[in-house]
Amino acid sequence: RRAPVKEKKPPMNDEIQFDELRVTTPNAKGKDEALGVMTKAEALAKAKEMGGLDVILLNPNSDPPVAKIVDYSKYRYMKEKKAKEVKKNSKATEVKEVKMSYKIDVHDYEVRKKAALKFLNQGNRVKCSIAFRGREIQHDKLGFELLDKLAMEMEDTCVREGRPKREGRNLSLIFTPR
Numbered sequence: 001r002r003a004p005v006k007e008k009k010p011p012m013n014d015e016i017q018f019d020e021l022r023v024t025t026p027n028a029k030g031k032d033e034a035l036g037v038m039t040k041a042e043a044l045a046k047a048k049e050m051g052g053l054d055v056i057l058l059n060p061n062s063d064p065p066v067a068k069i070v071d072y073s074k075y076r077y078m079k080e081k082k083a084k085e086v087k088k089n090s091k092a093t094e095v096k097e098v099k100m101s102y103k104i105d106v107h108d109y110e111v112r113k114k115a116a117l118k119f120l121n122q123g124n125r126v127k128c129s130i131a132f133r134g135r136e137i138q139h140d141k142l143g144f145e146l147l148d149k150l151a152m153e154m155e156d157t158c159v160r161e162g163r164p165k166r167e168g169r170n171l172s173l174i175f176t177p178r
Helices: 040-049 072-089 106-121 134-153
Strands: 020-026 032-039 054-059 066-070 095-100 125-131 158-167 170-177
Touching (some): 020 040, 020 054, 040 054, 054 072, 095 106, 106 125, 106 134, 106 170, 134 158, 134 170
Parallel strands (some): 095 125
Antiparallel strands (some): 020 032, 054 066, 125 170
16 A cells, blocks of 8 residues: 655745745635735734635745735645646647558658648657568568658657667557657
């Protein structure tokens, strides 16, 4: 069993080490409203006056450090909700595959290259595979040359991940969009 994950809390209330703070508080519209620069004691008094809220240090590196007067449990909930929303909206990149033979003709090669570029422009990674049948495996050098040629022609739109790999009777190379 794993140990429980300990939540990293930002410094709050008396844990704040700084004497002067730039204090903000959320308004009715959900935006932050600046209360100005005040001492730690003034900020704590203001938080108590607003209904027993917490003073949470948001950015200790700015000058003066930024703190926010808010209920900590509500702040944590909103932060988790925002992280979940970001995770939901981020599209996981798919790996699309373009298959060909080492003895591909010029027009077919251009069609495969165009398809690969379309996938790359959509933000997906592309796996270019060359399949060998029967005794064709002897000519794997031609497959390496074909993948190198493809990588050279598409280098302005993508980056190749490593070298071509042999997987059984296939030779493949993965491209990532720039």
